[in-house]
Amino acid sequence: MRLDKFLAEAGLGSRKEVKQLIKKGVITVNAQVEKKDKTQVEPESDTIAYAGEILHYQKYYYYLLHKPAGTISATEDKKDRTVMDLFKSQDYRNDLFPVGRLDKDTEGLLLITNDGQLAHELLSPKKHVDKEYLAQVAGVMDRADQQRFREGIPLDGEPTLPAELMIDAIDEERRTSTVRIILQEGKFHQVKRMVKACGKEVIYLKRIRMGRLSLPNDLAKGAYRELSREELAQLKSSE
Incomplete structure (x- = not known):
């Protein structure tokens, strides 16, 4: 080299x-x-x-970030704070990038790496890697909505891949729902648009899992750390 x-x-x-x-x-x-x-x-x-x-050579770096709301999933932005701005100077590298995007107001698990091949494997719809979200919804979601998710909901002129909608709790008085949604693709604002197509609205969204890698309960919002060997193995086994 x-x-x-x-x-x-x-x-x-x-x-x-x-x-x-x-x-x-x-x-x-x-x-x-x-x-x-x-x-x-x-x-x-x-x-x-x-x-x-x-200097110690390391080709690829893998960080698990708990993205807070209000940050942009990008390497740089002229107006808003990006997820890379959360990195300490000793950890920052020019070749690091977020794997996929979470909306500005969405929280949760975000992988930061310089491994382009792994990123491709995790994001390609053909690989069927699960992305699980926790959502608070204005409106009561029901079995009919679950069926629509399983069948695929038309977005951008074509149906989404089959997705799973799990209803964790319903507040009849406030007419709200707590749900988990599992997708295998990542269209623009996909969770919000699928819920909207069912006549409801996402009011809070958090990604809690990608493949076999889950967001740790002890990782604070805005914090990050390197993946352990076990976590990296879990992630790669999701490909």
């Missing part, structure tokens, strides 16, 4: 930025200053350091 590529993937900056670091003589390979960005290194065996600090 080229030295500049290693440094960029180690999180020191863009390829252009790390080339400047190399020229400044602050990068060492096996305790020797290296000033050529094209130098080939072996990440597993060479000792590469920046200003005396040894």
Whole structure:
């Protein structure tokens, strides 16, 4: 692997930025200053350091974020705070991105990674990966709505894939419902639009599961952490 590529993937900056670091003589390979960005290194065996600090190579990063309402599922936005703005400087990398989108007012589980292949596997409708949501609904959902979800509801000129609607609680006095919805695709505002097609309205929405990975109860809103090996295995087994 080229030295500049290693440094960029180690999180020191863009390829252009790390080339400047190399020229400044602050990068060492096996305790020797290296000033050529094209130098080939072996990440597993060479000792590469920046200003005396040894760098450890890790190609892919996986973070579990509890997205709070009011943040945008994007890497950058000129108007609103993004989920990447929640990251501490020592964890932030230019190549990290959210897997899929949650609406600005939607909370819950959001995977942040730089593994494009895994993201594709999790998001492709052909892979049938479950995305489970908890919703508070204005209106009383019933068996007829459940049947419509199972059959698929027309959106954008074609029916959605079959989805599961589970009714957890009904408040007859307030005419509200607490439901869980499992989808295997991610159309724009899909949960809200499917519920609206049934004559009701989503007033609160939270994603609680993706594949076999569930949102931990002890992860506060706005907090994130790296996936454990077990969680990553669960996620990959969902592909």
